[in-house]
Amino acid sequence: MKNIKVKRFFEEKKEDFSLALITDPKAMNKEIANQYLNRPGLAFAGYLERFAHSRIQILGETEISFLQSRKSEDIYNIIKEVFMYDIPCIIITKGLSAPEQMVFLANEMNIPIFISRLSTDRLFHSLRKYLGDHFAPSKTIHGTLVDVFGVGILLTGKSGIGKSECALDLVERGRRLVTDDVVKMIMRDDELMGTGTNNFGHFMEVRGIGLIDVAKMFGIQAVRPTKRIDVQIELMPWQDNMDYERIGLSDNFVNILDVKIPIIYLPVSPGKNVSVIIEVVAMNHMLKLYGYDAASEYTSKLQQEIKRKSGKI
Secondary structure (H helix, E strand, O other): OOOEEHHHHHHHHOOOOOEEEOOOHHHHHOEEOOOOEEOOHHHHOOOOOOOOOOOEEEEOHHHHHHHHOOOHHHHHHHHHHHOOOOOOOEEEOOOOOOOHHHHHHHHHOOOOEEEEOOOHHHHHHHHHHHHHHHHOOEEEEEOEEEEEOOEEEEEEOOOOOOHHHHHHHHHHOOOEEEEOOEEEEEEEOOEEEEEOOOOOOOEEEEOOOEEEEHHHHHOHHHEOOEEEOOEEEEEEEOOOOOOOOOOOOOOOEEEEOOEEEEEEEEEEOOOOOHHHHHHHHHHHHHHHHOOOOHHHHHHHHHHHHHHHHHHHO
């Protein structure tokens, strides 16, 4: 489960979301188990049949002004009825003050309340992105991710096959490194995104040399923190008895986190310029996106030529 403790959420994001706790810290032992957000305007109005209480509740100017327009005893009854549900936490935006009845009942019923100085729209957007990334399906694999002409190329293969060296050559040729050795893949907005597993920077292990800092060595323009994964290239040792793809009419695909991406099995051998081939793979992928397939075009012209010569016989 990817549930996150309210305390951890507060400690990690209090600066980013400008959060301040106004209730008893003991209430922060609750867990956030839902990536979605809710604005409880209808719940305060008395409609609780579809109240999404398991989500973080966002209170903006509309909700606060509604409560302030009610009588003191009504405020107490409204909030008490809503707080009967198991709410993970409440965030009030724009630095607005919470009604004293709300703070009292929150402490009584173990519900943490935060005040944020951010606007409602900004907090909603930023918080939704944070929770979306946290709860998104993810997978970590051994590999290297590079940005080649805007195409995210995932290099995989057994240890020592040359993934890092190939990525280093691509960086030297002006391409960009996303992460080396370990790639964390996240399903975000129906796209497969790749990033590193830590915030240490863009380090790369080159056998025989050791660790190098790609950003320091080649400049900040040589790296990027995240990239959509468009193509996987599996590097494999050359074998004479292996039947490798020669024309390219048949496409192979791999399913990662329910996202289907093309995969190319690329044999490597001494003296083979793998970096140039990877650049060609990226450019060919872009041509296919624009509707041009070199293999299909060649086959079509070949068939036309055969028909033309057959007509002369």
